Amino acid sequence: TAIGKVFLTFMGIASGASLGKEGPTIQICASLFAQMRNISDKKRRLLIKLGAGVGVAAAFNAPLGGMIFAIEEYIRKISTKIAILLVGATLIAVFVCDLFTSHAPYLGYINRNLLHHDGSIIVVGILVGLTCGLCGALFTWLMVLVSVNKKLAINRWRKKHYLLNALIFGLLVAFIGHLTGGLSFGNGTSTTRYFLDNDIQAPWYYAIGKFFGAISSVSAGVPGGYFSTALSIGAGIGDLLHHFLTGVPLVQIYLLGMAAFLAAITQSPITAVVMVVEMSNSSEFSLPILLAAFVASIISEQFGDGVYHQQVLNYIDPARYNETR
Template identity: 35%
Template sequence: MERPENFDRYLAHFRVRSRLARKKLYRRSLFIVGGLAVGAVAVLMAWLADHAQDIFAAGLRTAPYLALAATPLGFALATLLARHVFPNSQGSGIPQTIAALQIENQASRAPLVSLRVAFGKIVVMTLGLLFGASTGREGPTVQVGAAIMFAMGRTAPYRQSGFLLAGAAAGVAAAFNTPLAGIVFGIEEMSRSFEQRTSGLIIGAVIAAGLTSLALIGDYSYFGSTAERLPLSSDWFGVLVCAMVGGLSGGLFIRLVASFAKGLPGRAGAAIARWPILFAMLCGLGVALCGLNGDASVFGTGYAQARAVVHASGDIDYWFAPLKFVATTLSAISGIPGGVFSPSLAIGAGEGSALSLIFPHLALGALALVGMVAYLTGVTQAPITAFVIVSEMTDDHAMIIPLMLAAVVARAASRLLSREGLYHALSHGFLASARAEPAKMA
């Protein structure tokens, strides 16, 4: 019996289509499973961070001056581990992920987002918080999420940039329990573009990470729900002032951290390069002094202090913002692993509360929210991410318009001091190192 005409051609076409369909299904499955894994690890990192801070706080209650010895030693140990045991784990981790996205060579990309770096990030980040560092765990979650997705993506014959991007976005979504902000962060901050082919997969990974976080720790708003309102009136002048202050201070933070990352000129820079562990100890001592002057509230992520300001549930400490700014700067330039997301939100909330002295008729919670968006925008220069993440964290949609205005003004103010956001400014060093040196798998 003869085959119908063109049967072989149709059969070959069917086989090709089936093979492509299986590949697509496999790839989508990797994104979903990876998102579940990122969500679970993000919850673990949150638990570790909270308990590390609780242990340090308990130690301070027993011996108030413990930080003067423990924090410098902790910074020294964390820096030693980050430099010699887990290289590429220092700092936030977002610059490393941005650099990895720009590298096409897999062997050069791998040391920035390997599972070993992810493990080291978790361990040394927790160690830093255990000794009072003014750092956060959200930025590290981005690098860890990217590393998990990168490891899973290596089993598929596709470009890895989509996996890295999805892991970073899922990390933000799970860390803050803000799925929309995770998507916006992936588009605006990490990729600086919208890739149609990977956008749906990013959303899938974000949903998987969010569902995992929801299943493990329940539905919650990062800073709790607020009902702040800011009607259109002359009081909006306070929004503009708060936005300018946050943008300029965020730009100053970029300049300081980026300058130390590139290396200071002259003898100071040479001394830091020669004795990095000693420099880290000095930074730790500075953080300890800031923390003692700030009634110990300056240590750690600053989450509790920011939440208290947003809900106006505590006394206003007008020195909190400047002390937290100094402590966070010292932590960032020391070389220890740790993020700046949570400390930035705390600094912004502190700046907003301090401005209540000048604008007493504005609701304290509203000023705090504006300050958080302004300073976070000033640091990242990602205005959409900043106002989306704060509005989603507080479940307060009535403040979206003033938060949008604050983000736009803050970005303009920040760019007066720095042409790039912190993460992109720091990514150049990692990118240059990865391209200049032969890749060594971590």
């Protein structure tokens, strides 16, 4: 499974799928820990959860984000021993990754002069949170609809005719990419980072292209993650809002949108805040990011659970659902 994930994820992203490597990285790390023998089921389950946090930390060069993700999403009760294991595992993973990649934050170094804000940022944070919360709920609904809804007739058809399905939705991914000038291809990290580094506006269709590019990629059956794609979509939504909030620095809108949309689809606002702050090295802007993320998460919760909790029902009995929370 792990080997297949590596190959298919590489091929999917290389083909232009609007998804990231982070989801498969989490699954690969968790599956490797799951293969350990001569240990109890309880310890194996713990290692799988630790593996998920390690995967996030390694993928984003964000050890704190990986730790918080594992705690908020998987580990409900944490002891000192588990905390030490989690800290050690994530730090080692990031250290090893740093040997082969850049030490720079995932989103680069933000111009701190552009992060100064006043009380009006509260209103902006709420507006961004509301918008991203609604868009995130729609994104989650569509993702669950095309990926795990067994009652939908088209999903039964897709499972039976998977090659034809891959061709049809693959062409749709290519068509969306053509309409957006290639901006919808990939996870969008380099594009979003370019917008952040240069403090320039994204094309108005950026968020729309990434949004439907990701939905189409999942519909085609391509394995991939939502984290980095969600950050790109959130940045695009923030860019659209900036047309009405011209008095706010563009970089601030980008950061608010990224954290808010990620919080909306995962309903893990603390993870979203820590990751965006850590990846952009923007700790002085953490309170506005926190506000936007929690507003988005609360709005999204009104329409159902986060995307991961809904998708997991495809693999376990609904009676055990609460065990995943």
